Amino acid sequence: MAASYSITRVIALWDRLNSSFWFVPTVMVIVAVALSFLFIEVDILRGVDLTDDPSAFYTFGPEGARSILSVIATSMITVASLIFSITMLSLQLASSQFGPRVLDNFMRDRSNQIVLGTFIATFLYCLFVLRSVRGMEGSSFVPHLAVGFGVVLAAASVAVLIYFIHHIATSIRIETLLAKLAYEGCCAVDRLFDERPQQGAGHQMPDGFDADSRQIAADFGGYVQNVGVDALMRIATEHDLVLRIDAPPGQFVTKGVCVITAYPQDRVSDKIEEQLCGAVVIGRDRTPHQDLEFAIHRIVELAQRSLSPGFNDPTTALYCIDRLGEVLGRVDGRSIPSTMQLDRHCQVRLLTETVVLEDVACRAFAAIARYGITDADVVRQLSETLVRVEASFPLAARHALADFREQVLSASRSQSLHGFDRKILSDVQDTDRTES
Incomplete structure (x- = not known):
């Protein structure tokens, strides 16, 4: 796979993963499971026995450890179900009140992802620690450090629950939603409009551009979400090409429709065509x-x-x-950005709308x-x-x-x-x- 292809597509994939509703909870679950193994191993190495030392952070017998871990796990999965139901209700309310186009903002809400991940991670942490508790009173292995950390996670989950109640009530307010939409709009302006003086004025397209060019077609249909301008500039400079973006971000294209025109066509190999095609990200919906x-x-x-x-x-x-x-x-x-972008030698390399x-x-x-x-x-x-x-x-x-x-x-x-x-x-x- 070509470098530009992988960089552009991987960045777009990472953005989709990072903004999905399940990615952050999944990472938190993996970390929680890893911590459960780590703390159990630390308890094994320390050789901690049941003690009546009042200065100890938290010590349990086998039955006590099982009881508290079971209570925490049961309560966490119950609250996680409640959090999921409230989130779905909020999404339904947002869709009916504000329209389906803003649902993505609620799905990408990092706070909701962390809250759900906290309860699920605590639940699985307690389950994995619970399996290591063995024996009866007087002859047992109880990972006191691991169980104590489970209690800390339970206390943190209570704090997260209080925060979630406040956050969900705030996030469905129209003022909060408009502030997020305006912020994303301002970020789009910052990306599209340069604070530096525009370049490319006074330059012209090469003679015979349309007659001696190769069209790069979309490999599937959808909305153009991202165009890797930097990648296209690098490809055009390395291979002495002039590229025209025929499908700007936001445009709907079908499979086989031209998205990039490359001039001259004799310098565009199949490998270069793959790189150019990979610099354009097409998805199911429009993004800001x-x-x-x-x-x-x-x-x-x-x-x-x-x-x-x-x-x-x-x-x-x-x-x-x-x-x-x-x-x-x-x-x-x-x-206002120029329709022509130049390389460092002031040669026209990229034509855009x-x-x-x-x-x-x-x-x-x-x-x-x-x-x-x-x-x-x-x-x-x-x-x-x-x-x-x-x-x-x-x-x-x-x-x-x-x-x-x-x-x-x-x-x-x-x-x-x-x-x-x-x-x-x-x-x-x-x-x-x-x-x-």
């Missing part, structure tokens, strides 16, 4: 890692659901608009305005947020946002509004005139 539009869409979807007649919660829509402004305002001071900021912003705000155009508070919040976002956008994108903002205000004025709602919109227009 490199897909800014999807990161924004999840916030927009929450606003749309809150404005639907079934929910009728415009306050949540106001929170969503604020967070949307936070993500788009992150662009402030950053340059650039993000059209004004289109992304207008589509996002329009999706909210479409449902909240009759709500004066929503329109006012949209107007104020658009003003802030417009100030952070590059000059070329500001005019589109200003025109869109005027269209929203004009559309709201044409609605049959109450007198006090018209007063709110009139105040917004008066503020515009004062600022201008």
